[in-house]
Amino acid sequence: MQAINPATEEPLKAFENHSDQEIINTIESAHQAFGEWKHTSFEQRAQLMKSAGEVLRKERRAFANIMTQEMGKTLKESEAEVEKCAWVCEFYADNAKKFLKDEIIETDATKSYVTHTPLGIVFAIMPWNYPFWQVFRFAAPGLMAGNVTLLKHAPNVPGCAEAIVSVFEKAGFPKGAFSNLYISNEQASKVIEHRHVKAVTLTGSTRAGKEVAKQAGVVLKKCVLELGGSDPYIILEDADLDLAIETTVSSRLKNNGQSCISAKRFIVPESIKGEVEKRLIKEMSSYTFGDPLDDSTDLGPLVGEKYRDQLHDQVQRSIAAGAKCILGGKVPEMKGYYYPPTILTDVKKGMPAYEEELFGPVATVITVKDEDEALEVANDSFYGLGGAIFSSDIEKAEKLAATKLDAGSCFVNEMVSSDPRLPFGGINESGFGRELSHHGIKEFVNVKTVYIK
Template sequence: MQAINPATEQPLKNYPNHSNEEVTSTIDQAQKAFTEWRNTSYSNRADLMRKAAEVLRTQQKSFAAIMTEEMGKTLKESKAEVEKCAWVCDYYADHAEEFLKDEFIETDASKCYVSHRPLGIVFAIMPWNYPFWQVFRFAAPGLMAGNVAILKHAPNVPGCAEAILSVFEKAGFPKGVFSNLFITNEQASDVIAHRYVKAVTLTGSTRAGKEVAKQAGAVLKKCVLELGGSDPYIILEDADLDLAIETTVASRLKNSGQSCISAKRFIVPESIKEEVEQRLIKEMGSYSFGDPTDENTDLGPLVGEKYRDQLHDQVKRTIEAGAKCILGGEVPDMKGYYYPPTILTNVKKGMPAYEEELFGPVATVITVKDEEEALKVANDTYYGLGGAIFSKDVARAERLAAEKLEAGSCFVNAMVSSDPRLPFGGINESGFGRELSHHGIKEFVNVKTVYVR
């Protein structure tokens, strides 16, 4: 496994793959750890999880530097990501016991209740775009529930995988409670099928999710999939445009546009189309891109050359199909895998920017006649991860978000974001299952009925 610094195009440290024998040994060690970890008290687990949060905060700068070096995230975004990981550790340390307490039910029994017992080894296949957050998002609740974890991280962020392992080691978690493997996709298939592995969680592309779901289904393993998204942001005619433009652009350009829940399709009525486009040009054009280690840089590079070239191909094909590029749209002549803030307008059904997920700093403007058509376009997607509606009539926007917008997370006058307190996940080709909140921690437990006559 070897990362390439996307800002300099220079190769970084090389990490050798684990052999099949090492994979088997890691699984055996995890299973042994589980037999003891499952019986530890919530208070003991919470103490260790709070220590993990402390390690994250103490080493925030060094962990952030690894993220920025391996995948190009700006240093300020990397630091914020480390802090968010510490937050989710603290959150589940504080709430796991309450979330998983026994639920007593009145029946004809003398005692009847539902308990929540851990399953065992959870195998996690994680992506590169939020290389720390995605891991802690599953690990904090999973470990607090009494499960143990084995991580297969994206091959271009191996240093992040090792750094995350070091967090749990330094916090004092028993050996085998959290493990890291550098393995191929073929080896990952064998891990999924292993009799000690009880569940699989994946964050990644829809293509990868379908393959993992097929493999997990073949051996009847529970899985949670958080996949791609093409989130619609509807700006209604009565929206506060200052708020709407600032928020939608911030969402679209977060992490250089490499986020499943960023604003991707900007849906606007014809009556405000021209004003929205001019405001978008001004706002998106104000974002600088360059050295991600510079605290003044807004956008770093895309993670790799193939990802940048794929995005540019989608932009070109959309323009060839009749759309208009009103900002950006050209690969800059500079070292690194950079792509400028780009706006495509006059986008219609059938065009790549309408149908596909664009994983980079490209905004797609789709014009509609009215509210009814806006919702029709918003829901006209294979995905269903998130969405947002902007309107000064908050009651109207809330009704549309709650009743009409088809996605796992629907926000009003705000950007879609993940939060330890809220369930997170999608529908359709954005996956299934939920992470975070009390819903997330219950995904990988045995919901057991205990009936006593």
């Protein structure tokens, strides 16, 4: 595993892949740990989970540096990510027992109830764009439920994987409760097949999700998939444009534009198209890109050369198909895998910018006649992760978000974001299952009926 600093193009620390025998040994160690961990009390687990949160906060700057150097997000965003991880640790430490309490059901039995018991080893395949948050988002509820975890992190953030393991070690979790594997995709398939591995969770591309779902299905193992997204942000005629533009641009450029739930398709009525585009140009032009370790930098580089080249190819193919580039769209001549804030307008169905997920700082403007067409276009996607509506008529916008917009998370006058208190996940090719809230912790437990006569 060899990470490359995307800002400098220089190699970072390399890590040796685990052998097949080391994988088996790690799985056996996790299985043994589960034998004891599943019998610990919620109070014992909560104490350790809160300790993990304390480690994260104490070493926040150091962890943030690793993230920024390996995948390029700005240091301030990396620090915020570490803080969010501490929050999710505390949230599940405080709420897991309540979420998983026995549910008494009145039946013909003397006593009948539903209890929630852990499954065992959960194998997690995680991405590089939020290399700490995506891991803690599943690990905190999973461990609090009594499961143990094996992690296969993205190959370009091996230092983050190592650092996360150190968090649980320093917090005092028993050996085998949380383990990392530096392995290939072929080796990952063998992990899924192993009899001690009971479930799989993946955050990543739709292509990867389909492959993992297929492999898990063959061996009949539960899986949760959080996949790609091409989130529509509808700006209606009566929207507060100051709020709408500031929020949508912030969403589009967050994490250097590399977020599944960022604003990607800006859907606007013809009547305000010109004003929206003028404001978008001004707002996106105010973001400067440069050294992500510099606190004054707004945008860092994309994670790798192939990702930048893929994004630029999507932009160029969209322009060739008739889209108009009104900002950016050119690869800067500088070291690092940078791409400028870019706006494509006059985007139509069939263009890459309409059909595909653009994973980088590119805003796609799609013009519609009215509100009905706006919703039709918003839902005209393979994806269904998130979406947002901007309008001064809150009652109308809420109704549209709740009943007409097809996505796992629908926000009004705010960017889509994940929150430990709310379920998170998608529909269609954005995946299935939910993370976070009480829904997330119940994904990997045995919902067991107990009946006594």
